[in-house]
Amino acid sequence: MFTTGSKLFIGSSVLAIVAAVAFGVSYDGAAAWTAAIGLISVSIALLFLMAINFWVRDSNVSGMDSDATTTSAAAQERPSNSMWPAVGALGGALVAIGLVATPVVFKAGIVVLLIALFEWLVQAWSDRASSDRRFNASVRGRIMHPLEFPVLGAVGLTVIIYSFSRIMLFLSKESGPAVFVILAALITLGGFLFASRPTLKASVVAGICTIATLGLVSTGAVMAIDGEREMHEHATVSNEPAVCSSNEETEVDEKASQGVAAKSNVAATIIYNADGELYGQQVGMGEYSRMVTLQRSNTSQIMFRNLSDETVRLVANMGAFEVDVNGTTVTEKPVTCTTLVEPDGRQFMTLVFPKSSAATAPTDPYTFTVPGVEGASVEIVVP
Amino acid sequence: MLGLTAASAAVLAGCAKDAPQDTWQPKGENAQKIHDLQWPVFLVAGIVGVIVLAAIGFVVIRYRDKGQPMPEQSHGKPALEIALTILPALILVGVGIPTASTIFDLADESDTECIINVTGQQWWWEYDYPAQDGCGGIAEPIVTSGQLVIPANTNVLLRLTSRDVIHSFWIPALNGKKDTVPGRVHTLRMQADQPGIYAGQCTEFCGLSHANMKMEAVALNPDDFQTWVGNQLEPYVSPEAGSQAALGEAAFTANCAYCHQVNGLSSTAPDGTVTPVLANPDQFVVSGAAPNLTHLMTRNTFAGATWDLLTDECRDRVWNASPEEFGALYLQGVTAECLNAVDLREWIRNAPAKKPMYASDAQKANSDGKVRGMPALGLNETQIDQIIAYLLERN
Numbered sequence: 001m002f003t004t005g006s007k008l009f010i011g012s013s014v015l016a017i018v019a020a021v022a023f024g025v026s027y028d029g030a031a032a033w034t035a036a037i038g039l040i041s042v043s044i045a046l047l048f049l050m051a052i053n054f055w056v057r058d059s060n061v062s063g064m065d066s067d068a069t070t071t072s073a074a075a076q077e078r079p080s081n082s083m084w085p086a087v088g089a090l091g092g093a094l095v096a097i098g099l100v101a102t103p104v105v106f107k108a109g110i111v112v113l114l115i116a117l118f119e120w121l122v123q124a125w126s127d128r129a130s131s132d133r134r135f136n137a138s139v140r141g142r143i144m145h146p147l148e149f150p151v152l153g154a155v156g157l158t159v160i161i162y163s164f165s166r167i168m169l170f171l172s173k174e175s176g177p178a179v180f181v182i183l184a185a186l187i188t189l190g191g192f193l194f195a196s197r198p199t200l201k202a203s204v205v206a207g208i209c210t211i212a213t214l215g216l217v218s219t220g221a222v223m224a225i226d227g228e229r230e231m232h233e234h235a236t237v238s239n240e241p242a243v244c245s246s247n248e249e250t251e252v253d254e255k256a257s258q259g260v261a262a263k264s265n266v267a268a269t270i271i272y273n274a275d276g277e278l279y280g281q282q283v284g285m286g287e288y289s290r291m292v293t294l295q296r297s298n299t300s301q302i303m304f305r306n307l308s309d310e311t312v313r314l315v316a317n318m319g320a321f322e323v324d325v326n327g328t329t330v331t332e333k334p335v336t337c338t339t340l341v342e343p344d345g346r347q348f349m350t351l352v353f354p355k356s357s358a359a360t361a362p363t364d365p366y367t368f369t370v371p372g373v374e375g376a377s378v379e380i381v382v383p
Numbered sequence: 384m385l386g387l388t389a390a391s392a393a394v395l396a397g398c399a400k401d402a403p404q405d406t407w408q409p410k411g412e413n414a415q416k417i418h419d420l421q422w423p424v425f426l427v428a429g430i431v432g433v434i435v436l437a438a439i440g441f442v443v444i445r446y447r448d449k450g451q452p453m454p455e456q457s458h459g460k461p462a463l464e465i466a467l468t469i470l471p472a473l474i475l476v477g478v479g480i481p482t483a484s485t486i487f488d489l490a491d492e493s494d495t496e497c498i499i500n501v502t503g504q505q506w507w508w509e510y511d512y513p514a515q516d517g518c519g520g521i522a523e524p525i526v527t528s529g530q531l532v533i534p535a536n537t538n539v540l541l542r543l544t545s546r547d548v549i550h551s552f553w554i555p556a557l558n559g560k561k562d563t564v565p566g567r568v569h570t571l572r573m574q575a576d577q578p579g580i581y582a583g584q585c586t587e588f589c590g591l592s593h594a595n596m597k598m599e600a601v602a603l604n605p606d607d608f609q610t611w612v613g614n615q616l617e618p619y620v621s622p623e624a625g626s627q628a629a630l631g632e633a634a635f636t637a638n639c640a641y642c643h644q645v646n647g648l649s650s651t652a653p654d655g656t657v658t659p660v661l662a663n664p665d666q667f668v669v670s671g672a673a674p675n676l677t678h679l680m681t682r683n684t685f686a687g688a689t690w691d692l693l694t695d696e697c698r699d700r701v702w703n704a705s706p707e708e709f710g711a712l713y714l715q716g717v718t719a720e721c722l723n724a725v726d727l728r729e730w731i732r733n734a735p736a737k738k739p740m741y742a743s744d745a746q747k748a749n750s751d752g753k754v755r756g757m758p759a760l761g762l763n764e765t766q767i768d769q770i771i772a773y774l775l776e777r778n
Contacts, residue, residue, distance in 0.1 A: 265567050267544075284492055284540045284570045285513075293513035293524065295502050297664070297671025298546050299566045354665035356644065383500075383511035383526040 009050035163220025244337035319360030503550030504670035507687035554583035575602035607710030619647020631773025697721035
């Protein structure tokens with residue numbers, strides 16, 4: 001009596017009702033009511049679909065009706081194969097997992113679902129263009145390729161670049177350059193071989209490129225999961241007077257001052273020479289001087305070079321100011337210093353003087369000094 | 384017709400005589416080097432352009448479709464192709480060699496005789512002169528704004544930077560343009576052949592009032608420059624007690640000195656303690672700076688060189704002075720008779736209404752409560768009169 005399709009909908013409807021009852025019994029409050037009403041609504045919708053299916057007898061064409069074998073909808077050319085239902089199912093699964101796991105997966109699932117829906121709609125529409133599948137495919141391509149190719153290209157590039165970056169961050173600083181030099185050499189060699197053999201089959205080239213890309217992506221994925229190499233962060237400056245006046249050191253990042261960007265932005269270079277003298281040198285001012293001028297309210301990069309045989313640090317004495325702390329006037333003497341710099345070493349500090357030199361107490365001018373070295377001082381003028 | 388009129392107007396504009404920012408009228412050694420490079424390059428580019436356009440025109444007209452049969456198709460003429468590759472390459476080499484030479488010449492700092500720091504911020508320029516033996520000797524640092532005063536016939540090196548966004552410093556008559564970038568110091572040579580005023584304009588879009596961020600370089604002969612330096616280092620003189628200017632000093636201290644520094648200005652507490660009045664623009668302005676007004680009336684402009692401090696008549700007298708007379712006229716500064724009180728009054732009354740700035744309470748909300756530019760202070764007319772009287776003595 002019931003057709004096969006009808007039975008499926010009846011079973012699904014009963015399942016929805018059972019789920020509604022189970023949910024209603026197991027949970028309290030508005031959520032239980034919402035879920036129960038939703039599931040019963042689903043059950044009613046499924047029963048409605050069951051009724052339609054039952055009425056049209058699963059849209060079966062009678063074998064006795066000769067006209068129907070050629071004119072009914074079911075007798076038309078079947079739609080072409082489509083991967084979009086499977087992609088849609090993947091999107092649905094991502095949505096379900098994302099609801100439990102993390103919003104990112106949920107959002108990705110929604111995006112995948114929407115893409116699958118749109119692609120499937122366009123494919124279904126193009127399948128009705130004619131009875132010629134190749135023509136239908138070209139119709140679909142005319143609509144979708146201008147969208148698909150740039151998007152797929154961008155996604156592919158992103159995956160490759162991301163994989164590349166994960167590999168670079170995984171490898172040690174020593175082995176990284178060697179690996180990539182070898183890799184670059186291999187790519188160049190491969191390109192040369194391809195170019196020197198124009199008769200090579202396209203499928204062979206495509207296969208090699210695919211294997212290389214998969215290798216890159218899978219290696220990147222593995223290294224992304226394994227994590228980045230250990231990167232130490234060292235303090236390069238301190239604002240603690242106790243630290244700035246001490247001769248003890250905890251950490252020094254010897255390579256922190258090798259950044260090209262930092263070197264190209266130096267407002268002043270302060271040099272401590274072998275005679276225990278401190279000098280300043282500024283861009284455009286050829287001579288060494290006991291005075292440097294730094295602009296007010298402006299970020300100034302200072303490079304300290306230690307040309308002596310001692311291990312010393314540079315201290316920027318940034319004046320003395322009276323400040324109100326809970327109704328009490330307190331004199332603050334801000335300082336900034338580099339870490340201890342080894343002989344022939346260099347270190348950076350970044351300074352901002354919000355007030356002019358006139359604002360500080362005359363007894364505490366802005367200066368650069370080297371702790372423990374008498375007379376090693378450079379005046380800082382902030383106009 | 385409309386297009387033809389617009390094109391004609393654009394072409395004829397190039398014939399203007401009164402064009403202070405004309406790149407074809409160099410007034411200094413560095414600008415002359417650029418000029419010497421640009422006219423032959425333009426000439427070569429123009430000739431090439433005319434030849435290419437003429438060739439295209441000839442081909443389009445001569446070989447247009449007239450129903451003739453398809454001509455014989457060839458796959459290139461190697462001799463012609465090689466010639467058409469080598470010829471542009473030779474032209475580029477011909478242009479490239481003097482270009483590279485000029486670039487190196489303009490980057491040379493070895494002959495510097497005077498150093499000036501230039502700092503851009505929205506929307507004005509600050510010039511500070513470090514103490515130095517150069518420039519004929521400057522004993523104490525000098526800070527000014529609006530007008531860059533330089534000694535004529537002297538190799539000046541500008542050290543350019545910015546406090547907020549990227550600006551670009553350009554005085555066409557004296558040199559090419561150079562970007563000023565926060566955190567970086569760029570250098571630019573500057574030299575003027577004769578005393579005079581040379582106009583410029585910020586040429587990197589820097590926000591709402593970019594178009595109002597002007598600059599002027601003032602070249603003085605070395606003696607006049609030393610006089611100017613001496614004036615800038617003159618100690619502060621308080622207004623005569625009871626005068627309008629003295630009332631203005633109090634009004635200035637109460638309203639303007641939060642951001643604007645006047646060196647030497649001090650306040651006296653009821654117990655007689657005298658303390659210097661120090662501006663704290665870092666607490667109120669995004670860039671952390673406001674123009675130093677210690678010697679405002681030695682300049683001819685205000686508000687980022689957007690308006691003149693001189694009346695039109697006095698301004699013309701200075702701008703049109705002969706090189707011999709210019710220094711003396713400029714060093715007169717702004718007198719009461721020559722003061723452009725109309726614009727200055729409007730500016731003090733409501734600065735954002737005169738020059739677009741981000742200075743309202745709503746706009747401050749997007750920048751930690753700090754303004755970009757000068758806010759309206761809500762001063763009454765009496766206070767404005769007093770402040771103008773006070774500023775008139777800042778010379």
